[in-house]
Amino acid sequence: MESPVLEYVSAMLDSERMAHQIAHHRVVEGADARFGEPRRPWPAPLQSALSLLGIEKLYDHQAEAVDYVRAGRHVVVATPTASGKTLTYNLPVMEQILADPESKALYLFPLKALAQDQLKGFNELAALLPLNGREDRRPTAAIYDGDTSPHFRKKIRNAPPNVILSNPEMVHLSMLPHHAGWAEFLSGLTHIVVDEVHTYRGVMGGHMAMVFRRLMRLCRYYGANPTFVFCSATIGNPSELCRMLTGLEVHPILESGAARGGRHMIFVNPDGSPSMAAISLLRAALARGLRTIVYCQSRKMTELISMWAAEKSGEFKGRISAYRAGFLPEERREIEARMADGELLAVISTSALELGIDIGGLDVCIMVGYPGSIMATLQRGGRVGRSQRDSAVALIAQEDALDQYFMRNPDDFFARPPESAMLNPFNPVIMDRHLICAAAELTLRRGEPFLAEPEVARRVEQLVAAGELFEVEPDLPGHPVEIVTHRKRPHRDVDLRGAGSQMHIEDITAQLQSIQNGSSARRENDSGPPRSEPTQGVESFEATKRSGRFQSIRAPVIGTIDQYRAYRETHPGAVYLHRGRTFVIRDLDPATNAVHAEARRVGYYTKPRGSKDTEILEVLGQKASFGTRVYFGRVKVTEMITGYEKRSVRGGKLLGIVPLDLPPQVFETEAIWFEIGHDIRRRCEEEFLHFMGGIHAFEHAAIGMLPLLVMTDRNDLGGISTPLHPQVEGPAVFIYDGMPGGAGLTRQAFERADELIETTLSTIRDCPCELGCPSCVHSPKCGSGNRPIDKRAALFVLEAIRSGDPQSITPKEIDVNTLPGIDTKRPAPKRYGVLDIETRYSADEVGGWNRADRMGVSIACLWDSGEEAMFDYEQDDMDALVAHLRKFDLVIGFNHVKFDYAVLGGLHPFGFRSLPNLDLLVEVNNRLGYRVKLDNIASATLGAGKSADGLQALKWWKEGRLDLITEYCRQDVTVTRDVYLFGREHGYIFFTNKASQKVKLPVEW
Structure with a gap:
């Protein structure tokens, strides 16, 4: 009897309507299983559990992998879907736990659904271990991710199970910044399993390269040296990828010993719409009872085919489901379970189901558009084929250049090896953020293993020079210099899936309607002459934003986008699609990282120029x-x-x-x-x-x-x-x-x-x-x-x-200096002045700091570098002070631009801020992100502080002691001048941070 898959393919090839659209058909032959034996037998409980699962022998690639893992060697298993990669890490991990119940393992998955699958498989194997009444020795596991409740998160941290299944974001945001609370887990960590490692490429790969290095650094700190087990789809460079991610040498295992059935590969170049061709192929598969997965390139196409399934599939209506990002976790898990149980006959998915989520055995895979790589095509096609039964994979071409290339050159597809996954492990934009995170986790020290790679060590020095990281002077001679960050929680600003900072796309429709309704109500109740209302344009939106009621309604976030894509995809006027709804972008505000979108029904789409x-x-x-x-x-x-x-x-x-x-x-x-x-x-x-x-x-x-x-x-x-x-x-x-x-x-x-x-x-x-x-x-x-x-x-x-x-072709030199640059380094001024003033009245006496113009001047002291002399000016001498200030190439002070000039502005009409200024407080604040007092800087840098404070000077004014005020003001000017000169000569100054550490701060004065 002809198999349903063969009958399905034959009908396609014989169809008068379909046959001429088939660009290529090929049968990829199946293969028998190849088995191998580990070098050492498994402990009796583990061998018994395998027997109960019906596993008497391992495939040869599994046997090779477990030998390496048991020897403490890092390994990457890059074999096709459904080749049994799970056993390559579960068996050695369980063996280790049986030998040492305190040992721990970390399993990382890019998707939550994968963790759910793996927890189920781990617990099933653990439950079969015959422990002869020693239930306390049974390996335990738990999921720690965004869906884990706060109660269970705390319970897992305080009493960690043997295995934690998590994802990269939780390691970055929870485990590493709060490592002291994870000390028990990290100190006992023997294995780190990284599933679907081929997904860690590009931007996310750059982030993960630093996350893994930070994780290994903290493992060393707690005395652990875990073995890595990587699992991957078939890619061209698995060892190189893992080495870029971790800096470790990793042994590759590339040949699968698992059995596979024959596979029909059909390339379809449709006359019309690719989605209509997919619907036709899906209908034919359903009619033959073939379990089918349809992969779409976009959410829109997923919804289109799903809509047909809901409207026209007749008896199959309840047995077809869409699956994509945007569904709630419980919705996705329900679909996965129904597919695995056979209740669903077909699922229409984006790439979300490309990875190894268990949805049972399938017969047919339909790809609407080339997935973009040989690897992804093989990965998706590998989801079909139960045991050694035949399966079919149909690739429906779109207009894209790659799709059409393979329609014209199908032999090249089958001859071409899988692509290599690439990343830049030392991308400076990404690395900078992670180095700041690493310094926040544990102070950096030159010579430590984390800084052994030249690119990392060099970047740390550049961050120190730029004032992003800071050197702490050692308390005792001979102690190492420590490098710290002033940032308390830098981890929150790092998105592992983006290169730039994230902008939130907010639906402001309700806000705009509220303003509009309020305007209508005002018009109805207004007895005065009619006033024109702003039209629905950018101008009206600007007026709306200025309204005090605009912020009174919370705008829901409907998406995120990184800053580098925001101007291209969410510029003002752009049409943005979200879950079948169209939005028009009204405003893009980089200062608040917000994109404002209004829900509108429009008959057009936009393309940037x-x-x-x-x-x-x-x-x-x-x-x-x-x-x-x-x-x-x-x-x-x-x-x-x-x-x-x-x-x-x-x-x-x-x-x-x-x-x-x-x-x-x-x-x-x-x-x-x-x-x-x-x-x-x-x-x-x-x-x-x-x-x-x-x-x-x-x-x-x-x-x-x-x-x-x-x-x-x-x-x-x-x-x-x-x-x-x-x-x-x-x-x-x-x-x-x-x-x-x-x-x-x-x-x-x-x-x-x-x-x-x-x-x-x-x-x-x-x-x-x-x-x-x-x-x-x-x-x-x-x-x-x-x-x-x-x-x-x-x-x-x-x-x-x-x-x-x-x-x-001979080598040629390119002059990288051909295009003129901008020299941002400030030249040293030929003649500079250092200014400080003392006031007659306090902020309370004049009605607040915003009324500095009323405070008056008791004395203004000015150092002139040209004459190497100090000059004093009282309130009646403002004309002379202004004339003197105008002689300088640079006026230096500490908070003089914002405060001193505000006071002087109340006494003289001159535009003081038009002077060439260097405000040391502003410079330090820009470097650190917070203010530091002059007394702090002077004490740490010069070993000399201020002799008094502003409150004491106000008291002296009331007592008529201008001589003491002048002495105090002159001393402030001297300290400010000396701090400036120290910074200009050395390129740094010092301050004392909240931990009472003396920190070096680079400056460019």
């Missing part, structure tokens, strides 16, 4: 790539969002372009760039081709194809093409990591530049379109609306590069 510029900061590598030079290095990118397009939801017709006036976004990152020779430009133009349109098309196509080489999404990359770059001294095409600091993406692209050129050329050449399309040279996020674009010019440029001789 803008321009970009790039400056080369450092060349880290160059080489010949066919007939051109290719470089890798650090660049500074300046992005300007100049406006946005409004396009009709139906058909995408351009409805208009709205200009915007937004500040430029500037960040440093890593990039690869291709130099295009002047001879190629000249020959291209002689052929009457649009050279700029050609290199622009080259840029788009290369970015579209880069995910073939590196595990990334095109949205993680940016590009700039220019006909004349001043530092390259000619035309160039730049491709850069789209996050500050870089994520290691273009670093790997540089190594495979030849392959990138060849693949880009074949993609453009083989696309059947005439002028360019989304399948080859158009980009959905182009800031200039894909203009100019010239497909034929791109082919000319790439073919000219491809036919060139690498031997003719």
Whole structure:
């Protein structure tokens, strides 16, 4: 009897309507299981539990993995889905617990649902251990995540189980900053299990590289040296990825010994909508009772197919469900359970179900759009196939360049190895925040293992020099210098999944309606003449924000976005989608990290328009790539969002372009760039081709194809093409990591530049379109609306590069100083003055600090560096004081700009703040984020403090003792001058922090 899967595939191939849309069909043969034996037998209780589970032998990759783990060696198991990776860590961990009941293990999962699955599996195995009445020896486990109640969190901290299942955020926000409360757990930690490690790449990988290093630092502090067990999907560089994440050498296990059934791979290039093709394939699978998973690239498509399931699936209506982010945890767990039990026949999901959540055996996988990587395609396809039964995987192509590339080149898909996962473990933007967290957890000391990596040690020194971290002078000679932070809770400001600080998108619809209703009520009750009400525009919103009642209604947060994407995706006027609702962005406020959105029904969507510029900061590598030079290095990118397009939801017709006036976004990152020779430009133009349109098309196509080489999404990359770059001294095409600091993406692209050129050329050449399309040279996020674009010019440029001789390409120096910079270092003033004043009246006597203009002056003392003399001015001498102040290149004081000038402003009309000023209090406050008194700084820096205080000076004024006030004021000026001179000469001053430590503070005076 023909299997249902084979009958399903045969019907597809024989269908008159469907057959011509099938670009490729291939059967991937199955394989029998391969078994192995661990080098040492398991303890009797563990062997008995395995027998009760029906496991008499381990697969050979499991046996190899447990041997390494039991020997204390770090290991990464990178084998397909459903290959039994769980046993590779549960067995050694349980063996360790049986030998030492006080030992602990930490299991980390990127999703809460994975932790739920693993807790169930751990407890089932533990329950089968025959312990002969010693129940206290049974291994225990608990989940510690955002869903754990405060009561149970405290219980877990105070009496930790043997195994804690958690996620990266909980380690970062709970375990590391409060490590003293976790001392028992950390001191007994023998194993750290990191599941789905391939997800820790890009920006999150950069964060996790520092989280793991901080975790290992605290383990060492408490005397533990845990063994890491990493589990991964099949990727190209599992050992390298784990080494980047931890700095450790990790043994890879890549070949699976698990049995697998045959798999039908079907590539579908639909005539019409990919979602309609998916619905058709899903309907055919349901009719045959095949358990199916449909993967969609977006929430919108997930909802579209789910909507069909709800409306038109007839008898299957109750057996189909959507699954995506945005569902409540209990909703997701219910769907997972119903799928695992067989109650559900199909689930439509985003990438949320790509990872190893247990939803039982499946028969058919339908992917609406290429997932972006070979790895993800294999991972999703690996969810189907029960035991050795046949399964089917259908890949439905969209217009995207990669989708169409594989429709035209299916053999390349099957011949191509999985991509490598990349990250930048020393991204300075990310690393800075984690180093401040590390200093808050435990003071840093030069020479400690945490600072053994040169990149980390160098960055700490740079943070000390910049005043982000501070040196504490040792109490005793010979004691190590400690490096501290003034931040108490820096962890809260670090988002592990973003590079910049997060902005909250707030739904202000209710606030606007409240204001509008209030305005209507006022109009009805107003007996006076009618007043015009503001219209629904940006101007009215500004008026609304200024209203005192705007903040009276709490605005719900409907999403978050990092600052670097906010100006592109949530600029004023942008249409923002959330859970099927459309919002129009009214305002973006970086000062409060808030984006204000109003729910509105609109018939258009928006696309940003803008321009970009790039400056080369450092060349880290160059080489010949066919007939051109290719470089890798650090660049500074300046992005300007100049406006946005409004396009009709139906058909995408351009409805208009709205200009915007937004500040430029500037960040440093890593990039690869291709130099295009002047001879190629000249020959291209002689052929009457649009050279700029050609290199622009080259840029788009290369970015579209880069995910073939590196595990990334095109949205993680940016590009700039220019006909004349001043530092390259000619035309160039730049491709850069789209996050500050870089994520290691273009670093790997540089190594495979030849392959990138060849693949880009074949993609453009083989696309059947005439002028360019989304399948080859158009980009959905182009800031200039894909203009100019010239497909034929791109082919000319790439073919000219491809036919060139690498031997003719000689190294070339790029002058990184070609573009002028801004020297922010202050020159030493030729003549400066140091000012301090004492007042006649206190703040209480004049009605508050805001009325400083009423306080009067008892004496003003001024040091003149030109004459090396002190001058005194009473209240009647203000004209002379102003004349003297105007002679200086710099006026120095301590809180003189805000306070002293406010007092003087009540006595003289001169604009004191127009003077060239250096306020030491402001400088220190800007460095530290809080105020420090002059007496504190002077005592720590000079060993001399103030002789009195302001209250004493006020008392002397009432007593008529101007001589004592003058002496006191002169001494303040002298101390301020000496602190300034010390800081200018040494580049730092000292202060005493709240822990009574003498801390070095870098300054640039």
